[in-house]
Amino acid sequence: MTKKLNVGIIGYGFMGRTHANAYCQAPHFFDLPYEPVLKVVCGREEKVVKAFAAQWGFASYTTDWHKVIEDDNIDVVDICVPNNVHAEIAIAAAKAGKAICCEKPLALNAEQGRQMVDAVEKAGVANLVSFNYRRVPAVTLAKQLIDQGRLGHIFHYRANFLQDWTISPKVPQGGRGTWRLDVKAAGSGVTGDLLAHCIDTAMWHNGPISTLCAMTETFIKERMHAETGKVEPVGIDDACTFFCRFDNGSLGNFESTRYARGHKALYTFEINGEHASIAWDLHDLHRLSYFDHRDESIVRGWRSIHVTDGDMPYMGKWWVPGLQIGYAETFVHQVAEFLDSMAKGEPASPSFREALATQCVCDAVLDSAKTKKWVKVPKA
Numbered sequence: 173m174t175k176k177l178n179v180g181i182i183g184y185g186f187m188g189r190t191h192a193n194a195y196c197q198a199p200h201f202f203d204l205p206y207e208p209v210l211k212v213v214c215g216r217e218e219k220v221v222k223a224f225a226a227q228w229g230f231a232s233y234t235t236d237w238h239k240v241i242e243d244d245n246i247d248v249v250d251i252c253v254p255n256n257v258h259a260e261i262a263i264a265a266a267k268a269g270k271a272i273c274c275e276k277p278l279a280l281n282a283e284q285g286r287q288m289v290d291a292v293e294k295a296g297v298a299n300l301v302s303f304n305y306r307r308v309p310a311v312t313l314a315k316q317l318i319d320q321g322r323l324g325h326i327f328h329y330r331a332n333f334l335q336d337w338t339i340s341p342k343v344p345q346g347g348r349g350t351w352r353l354d355v356k357a358a359g360s361g362v363t364g365d366l367l368a369h370c371i372d373t374a375m376w377h378n379g380p381i382s383t384l385c386a387m388t389e390t391f392i393k394e395r396m397h398a399e400t401g402k403v404e405p406v407g408i409d410d411a412c413t414f415f416c417r418f419d420n421g422s423l424g425n426f427e428s429t430r431y432a433r434g435h436k437a438l439y440t441f442e443i444n445g446e447h448a449s450i451a452w453d454l455h456d457l458h459r460l461s462y463f464d465h466r467d468e469s470i471v472r473g474w475r476s477i478h479v480t481d482g483d484m485p486y487m488g489k490w491w492v493p494g495l496q497i498g499y500a501e502t503f504v505h506q507v508a509e510f511l512d513s514m515a516k517g518e519p520a521s522p523s524f525r526e527a528l529a530t531q532c533v534c535d536a537v538l539d540s541a542k543t544k545k546w547v548k549v550p551k552a
């Protein structure tokens with residue numbers, strides 16, 4: 173009999189759904205060391221959290237996250253709330269000895285992130301941050317190709333994350349769904365929300381970032397606050413661009429905005445090495461573009477690898493070659509690997525400490541944009 177692992181999810185919004193779905197799906201597709209049990213879900217509105225619990229099959233619900241932490245039956249606390257609540261819940265969960273899965277970005281800033289790292293490392297609890305794009309099969313394949321040395325020395329890493337949903341000045345800041353525009357809830361704008369994903373993937377692929385120079389802009393300076401009803405200054409960055417150097421000597425170029433008309437979630441990266449290049453696009457997430465200069469010249473060109481064969485990352489667990497998976501499955505992979513690492517007593521990745529490294533880059537980006545200077549990225 174597989175041991176049961178009782179999960180408490182805090183937050184029933186977008187991520188609450190992806191995580192609940194992942195705990196439901198993972199046992200059907202992966203041989204898990206534990207049987208995840210959706211024990212309790214927490215959210216602030218009783219009517220909504222009750223309906224959510226019924227829809228996803230949670231045994232119970234609560235409107236107070238402290239109850240999840242105080243419950244001795246809960247093994248894993250899964251944090252799917254806005255960024256300003258991550259630290260408080262994670263630190264309390266660590267003190268209570270729970271394993272923790274926390275949504276990204278780790279915290280509002282690196283200082284808060286460090287307190288979270290201290291808490292989980294002192295308590296010795298399993299910890300993971302949900303940078304789920306690492307677990308797109310094509311993105312994992314890119315990591316394998318780099319680690320195999322196929323690209324040779326890497327010269328360039330460039331990544332973009334483009335959206336267009338805040339162009340209207342009528343979009344409020346704060347409140348349900350629009351807390352991302354309120355600096356008190358989000359910590360930053362596109363830097364922590366979108367670029368954090370690009371930075372995590374980039375450092376996973378290409379190692380640490382050492383120095384950077386950034387530029388940010390807040391195009392709409394005032395917005396109505398959904399909670400106070402008052403027009404208030406906007407404290408987040410609407411757009412951000414930065415250049416950087418990686419420890420390995422390669423150059424990085426990153427851009428993110430919510431003002432790129434026509435783009436909903438266009439996360440792309442391209443990596444150029446001495447022998448080969450790789451490119452990926454979230455809108456076509458099951459394909460990896462690959463160019464290898466060592467090919468015979470008459471057939472040399474960009475290949476579009478359909479990442480669906482059974483010997484490609486994760487795909488042996490899914491359907492048959494040629495049939496693809498999508499966004500939701502990245503969270504299924506995350507659950508499977510988190511549980512596996514817990515059973516083996518090994519650190520999960522990205523851990524809180526790895527996510528702190530990303531947070532340090534985000535802080536350095538905001539610092540550089542403010543001071544208009546190159547900034548050395550502090551070590552996590």
Ligand SMILES: NC(=O)c1ccc[n+]([C@@H]2O[C@H](COP(=O)([O-])OP(=O)(O)OC[C@H]3O[C@@H](n4cnc5c(N)ncnc54)[C@H](O)[C@@H]3O)[C@@H](O)[C@H]2O)c1
Nearest residue numbers: 183184185186187188215216252253254255275276277349
């Ligand atoms: N990994 C990804 O791809 C990805 C995508 C989206 C969001 N996120 C991250 O996930 C987190 C949540 O984002 P979301 O899009 O799900 O937000 P959301 O607005 O859809 O949901 C937030 C949830 O948090 C709950 N909540 C807020 N404050 C609370 C409190 N004090 N106590 C209990 N519940 C509280 C709300 O009731 C709601 O259920 C954020 O940190 C965000 O950055 C990650």
